[in-house]
Amino acid sequence: MVEVTLWGSLSAVAGGKARHEIEAKDIRELFRKLAEQYPGIEPWIDRGIAVAIDGTIYRDTWSKELPEGAEIFLLPRLAGG
Amino acid sequence: MAGVAVSTTINGDAVEYLCQPDETLLEVLRDRLGLTGAKEGCGTGDCGACSVIVDGRLVCSCLVLGAEAEGRKVETIEGMAHGDQLHPLQQKFLEHAALQCGICTPGFLIAAKDLLAKNPSPTEEEIRFGLAGNLCRCTGYDKIVRAVQDAAEVMKGA
Amino acid sequence: MNFDPRFSGRQFASVGTRPIRPDGVDKVTGRARYGADFNMAGQLVGRILRSPHAHAVIKSIDTSKAEKLAGVKAVITAKDLPDLTDGDAAMYDILDNCMARKKALYDGHAVAAVAAIDARIARQALKLIEVEYEVLPHVTDVDEAAHHHAPLINDQVFTEGLEEKPAKPSNVTKRTQFGHGDVHAGFAKADFIVERSFKTEQTHQGYIEPHACVASVNPDGTADLWVCTQGHFVYRQHCAQLLGMEASKLRVTSSEIGGGFGGKTHVWAEPVALALSRKAGRPVKLVMTRDEVFRASGPTSATSIDVKIGASKDGTITAAEATLRYSCGPYAGSWAEIGAMTAFACYKLENVKTVGYEVLVNRPKTAAYRAPSAPMAAFAVESAVDELAHELGMDAVDFRIKNAAQEGTRASYGPVYGPIGIGPTLEAVKHHPHMKAPLKANQGRGMACGFWFNFGGQTCTDLNIGMDGSVSLAVGTVDVGGSRASLSLVAAEELGIDYSHVKAIVADTSSLGYNDMTDGSRGTFSSSMATISAARNAIKILRERAAQTWDIPVEDVHWEKGHAIAKGEKYGNLSPLSLKEIAAASGKTGGPIAGHSELVADGAGVSFATHICDVEVDPETGSTRVIRYTVVQDAGKAVHPTYVEGQYQGGAAQGIGWALNEEYIYGKDGRLQNAGFLDYRIPVCSDLPMIDTQILEIPNPNHPYGVRGVGETSIVPPLAAIANAVSNAVGVRMTHIPMSPPRILAALDAEREG
Numbered sequence: 001m002v003e004v005t006l007w008g009s010l011s012a013v014a015g016g017k018a019r020h021e022i023e024a025k026d027i028r029e030l031f032r033k034l035a036e037q038y039p040g041i042e043p044w045i046d047r048g049i050a051v052a053i054d055g056t057i058y059r060d061t062w063s064k065e066l067p068e069g070a071e072i073f074l075l076p077r078l079a080g081g
Numbered sequence: 082m083a084g085v086a087v088s089t090t091i092n093g094d095a096v097e098y099l100c101q102p103d104e105t106l107l108e109v110l111r112d113r114l115g116l117t118g119a120k121e122g123c124g125t126g127d128c129g130a131c132s133v134i135v136d137g138r139l140v141c142s143c144l145v146l147g148a149e150a151e152g153r154k155v156e157t158i159e160g161m162a163h164g165d166q167l168h169p170l171q172q173k174f175l176e177h178a179a180l181q182c183g184i185c186t187p188g189f190l191i192a193a194k195d196l197l198a199k200n201p202s203p204t205e206e207e208i209r210f211g212l213a214g215n216l217c218r219c220t221g222y223d224k225i226v227r228a229v230q231d232a233a234e235v236m237k238g239a
Numbered sequence: 240m241n242f243d244p245r246f247s248g249r250q251f252a253s254v255g256t257r258p259i260r261p262d263g264v265d266k267v268t269g270r271a272r273y274g275a276d277f278n279m280a281g282q283l284v285g286r287i288l289r290s291p292h293a294h295a296v297i298k299s300i301d302t303s304k305a306e307k308l309a310g311v312k313a314v315i316t317a318k319d320l321p322d323l324t325d326g327d328a329a330m331y332d333i334l335d336n337c338m339a340r341k342k343a344l345y346d347g348h349a350v351a352a353v354a355a356i357d358a359r360i361a362r363q364a365l366k367l368i369e370v371e372y373e374v375l376p377h378v379t380d381v382d383e384a385a386h387h388h389a390p391l392i393n394d395q396v397f398t399e400g401l402e403e404k405p406a407k408p409s410n411v412t413k414r415t416q417f418g419h420g421d422v423h424a425g426f427a428k429a430d431f432i433v434e435r436s437f438k439t440e441q442t443h444q445g446y447i448e449p450h451a452c453v454a455s456v457n458p459d460g461t462a463d464l465w466v467c468t469q470g471h472f473v474y475r476q477h478c479a480q481l482l483g484m485e486a487s488k489l490r491v492t493s494s495e496i497g498g499g500f501g502g503k504t505h506v507w508a509e510p511v512a513l514a515l516s517r518k519a520g521r522p523v524k525l526v527m528t529r530d531e532v533f534r535a536s537g538p539t540s541a542t543s544i545d546v547k548i549g550a551s552k553d554g555t556i557t558a559a560e561a562t563l564r565y566s567c568g569p570y571a572g573s574w575a576e577i578g579a580m581t582a583f584a585c586y587k588l589e590n591v592k593t594v595g596y597e598v599l600v601n602r603p604k605t606a607a608y609r610a611p612s613a614p615m616a617a618f619a620v621e622s623a624v625d626e627l628a629h630e631l632g633m634d635a636v637d638f639r640i641k642n643a644a645q646e647g648t649r650a651s652y653g654p655v656y657g658p659i660g661i662g663p664t665l666e667a668v669k670h671h672p673h674m675k676a677p678l679k680a681n682q683g684r685g686m687a688c689g690f691w692f693n694f695g696g697q698t699c700t701d702l703n704i705g706m707d708g709s710v711s712l713a714v715g716t717v718d719v720g721g722s723r724a725s726l727s728l729v730a731a732e733e734l735g736i737d738y739s740h741v742k743a744i745v746a747d748t749s750s751l752g753y754n755d756m757t758d759g760s761r762g763t764f765s766s767s768m769a770t771i772s773a774a775r776n777a778i779k780i781l782r783e784r785a786a787q788t789w790d791i792p793v794e795d796v797h798w799e800k801g802h803a804i805a806k807g808e809k810y811g812n813l814s815p816l817s818l819k820e821i822a823a824a825s826g827k828t829g830g831p832i833a834g835h836s837e838l839v840a841d842g843a844g845v846s847f848a849t850h851i852c853d854v855e856v857d858p859e860t861g862s863t864r865v866i867r868y869t870v871v872q873d874a875g876k877a878v879h880p881t882y883v884e885g886q887y888q889g890g891a892a893q894g895i896g897w898a899l900n901e902e903y904i905y906g907k908d909g910r911l912q913n914a915g916f917l918d919y920r921i922p923v924c925s926d927l928p929m930i931d932t933q934i935l936e937i938p939n940p941n942h943p944y945g946v947r948g949v950g951e952t953s954i955v956p957p958l959a960a961i962a963n964a965v966s967n968a969v970g971v972r973m974t975h976i977p978m979s980p981p982r983i984l985a986a987l988d989a990e991r992e993g
């Protein structure tokens with residue numbers, strides 16, 4: 001079980017809640033379970049969500065494991081210059 | 082439109098070409114002669130990327146007509162090194178990393194060569210004003226100025 | 240991926256040195272080939288017809304006269320680029336931006352294109368195309384566009400991110416929000432509160448090389464594209480999708496690139512050039528003019544930002560809030576969102592809230608510009624932070640040190656920071672001799688901090704070892720400012736050989752696997768990771784070959800300083816084998832030796848910078864000169880320090896131009912009035928002082944060498960640093976960027992009358 005925090009706008013499509021307890025071993029499973037619970041999240045995932053695990057931002061490594069007790073934060077996936 | 086026949090000297094070699102009366106020297110160099118070292122950054126005389134020296138005068142080749150080169154001596158970046166021996170300015174630009182993307186570099190080298198020909202020991206301010214007709218968006222000019230200062234030292238010693 | 244990206248704290252032999260770049264000689268002799276320096280046999284000249292209107296329905300386009308002109312080989316409109324985007328809204332916007340479909344949405348929007356045998360005929364042909372427009376009301380100002388009375392740019396846009404879907408469409412595409420804590424409670428605890436509104440004008444990346452490409456579509460459906468781009472693999476995907484091709488049939492070669500800064504991350508002219516070539520059956524060269532570059536490529540957002548920050552008497556910030564409105568051009572973007580994330584990233588805040596609004600305007604589609612969106616947010620926040628320090632009677636640096644984020648701080652955008660460099664940059668600034676340099680009359684000093692995320696991404700690298708032991712490195716990230724030098728250093732470091740034996744090139748899309756765009760300061764970060772991984776894979780093979788030669792177990796073979804070494808007493812008589820010796824024997828030990836790497840470089844380290852700036856303002860004319868400038872920034876690890884300094888200096892110079900001069904000026908008719916370098920003035924050599932730099936190295940734990948990105952952060956602090964310096968010089972708070980002479984004079988007048 002990991003605790004995941006969603007950024008402001010994303011929590012609006014996740015039942016208005018910022019914090020969620022989810023049983024997920026990696027980023028892929030996290031996204032799948034979130035989308036099952038809140039179908040409104042799916043388009044956001046398609047557009048791109050980055051996952052910060054203990055402060056390190058992962059944009060593409062969906063196989064990244066979510067360690068027990070880690071601080072997990074979802075962010076928009078950004079582009080740079 | 083009838084072409085204009087032009088005989089000129091480019092980097093020491095006699096060159097003949099036909100060009101349109103409204104064609105710029107930059108177009109002639111790049112599109113007719115394959116000398117693509119001079120770049121077009123604006124086409125309006127504002128960036129200096131197309132700098133060449135005509136009869137000892139620094140000009141923007143985008144503002145000179147190809148026909149005007151008749152009977153003159155044109156120096157471009159392609160003629161700056163002697164064989165495999167780089168010009169001290171070229172060498173110093175490399176050593177100081179005075180280029181990032183490098184698109185402005187040929188223009189700066191030509192302008193700097195002209196500057197040092199007229200003023201072999203310029204102050205920093207003279208370099209800055211002397212090169213103010215050339216735009217560089219990458220470097221902030223710091224390393225370019227230092228490279229020119231360093232090259233001036235080397236050239237004085239030579 | 241069995242590659243361990245963690246920082247190892249090793250000693251370096253090559254990394255950190257300053258050799259001459261491998262592509263240098265080509266660039267100082269004029270031989271390097273940029274976008275416009277490439278030609279193909281039989282090539283045509285492509286030109287684009289652009290809308291003179293800011294907002295207009297395209298009622299009809301008659302191309303018949305142009306088609307009949309002798310020498311014209313193809314004329315195309317949106318019809319020749321049918322919509323194949325299949326519901327992908329972002330791709331549809333790219334398509335519509337390349338060639339307007341129903342409406343022209345900004346002055347400069349492409350509506351048709353021709354290919355002809357020379358430039359003169361192409362220009363003539365454009366004049367023969369008849370477009371019937373129905374001109375619509377337009378809006379170019381971000382605040383006006385956000386107003387509910389504004390002309391609608393797209394009546395299908397209903398603001399996303401609100402509790403309820405709005406009943407009416409508007410120009411605000413999205414609302415986003417970040418933060419934590421309770422700002423109301425925080426402000427209630429504050430002894431001092433600063434609240435202000437700021438504006439920044441739109442600027443262009445201003446690369447000296449205009450967009451240029453040569454497209455050649457063959458009758459069998461294969462195609463080649465030569466182009467200046469920051470990401471040829473992404474261009475291939477986009478062009479292939481828009482033209483209905485298989486990606487593998489389109490080979491994209493990236494030319495040398497004459498500057499990009501984010502502006503060459505989007506396709507503009509390339510799909511048009513391909514469509515022209517397809518129709519004409521000949522190669523087409525398409526080069527934008529400078530006027531087109533300004534009117535139809537780039538630029539960054541114009542913004543309007545409200546900031547409120549409160550602090551208690553002891554100098555602790557108790558709450559911080561910002562509302563940010565960013566222009567996106569006529570298509571949805573996420574620019575305010577990035578501004579909202581970065582705005583307060585430098586600080587440790589218990590209560591923080593930022594809200595971003597994306598606003599459509601009749602201007603060119605906003606493109607990324609070096610740390611996109613961050614400089615404007617930093618300008619607003621750092622100006623307010625400075626003012627708050629003044630009100631508290633605290634030194635501006637000390638106030639920031641007291642509130643700086645550190646390892647373990649919850650970032651204003653959400654997660655908790657690992658090891659970061661904001662504190663160290665501030666300490667370095669506090670003790671920098673620049674802070675003690677004397678100031679004269681009309682001079683002022685300012686400083687400001689900046690933050691940028693940095694990105695990684697999909698990356699692919701090939702490292703081939705020749706029979707003579709020299710190494711070719713093929714990378715897929717475009718070299719925008721010296722990365723071939725840095726990556727050669729990295730390969731030399733891993734293999735334990737000399738830099739001079741490594742030659743790096745940027746491979747085309749058919750020679751290497753997919754690579755993401757070279758953006759987000761990722762070039763050196765990601766490709767160095769892939770290069771390290773590729774080199775380690777090659778070393779594994781080198782060790783195997785040595786083991787084979789010696790007939791001993793591979794576990795007993797180690798790699799040190801470019802040599803295979805048999806470890807253990809029993810091998811005492813085996814003298815080390817050099818890379819060169821192993822390579823020479825490779826034909827008989829199993830064939831060519833290479834290392835490949837395909838990986839996602841994730842975990843790029845956030846980076847921070849603090850800048851100091853001294854200005855002199857002429858109170859008569861309002862003109863401002865920067866007289867001293869210092870950049871302090873964390874690089875994680877500077878692979879090639881000279882190029883890192885160059886990135887710092889270049890970013891600072893761009894920021895100085897933005898702060899003092901550069902802006903898009905639109906007339907009442909919605910037309911851009913300064914689409915050239917004469918009127919859109921970027922800093923020249925005589926405008927600037929030397930730019931001093933100090934590189935800090937706080938290793939990124941997620942990179943073997945500790946590398947963070949370095950390319951972007953340097954443009955974040957300058958707007959604010961200069962605004963603070965000007966405000967200190969003239970005693971009036973400047974709230975509108977650029978601080979052009981008329982704006983400074985107006986501010987001085989208002990103060991006198993006020």
Ligand code: FES
Pocket residue numbers: 120121122123124125126127128129130131132141142143144
């Ligand atoms: S191209 Fe001639 S000055 Fe810019």
Ligand code: FES
Pocket residue numbers: 179180181182183184185186216217218219220447497498
């Ligand atoms: S090095 Fe890029 S413009 Fe000067």
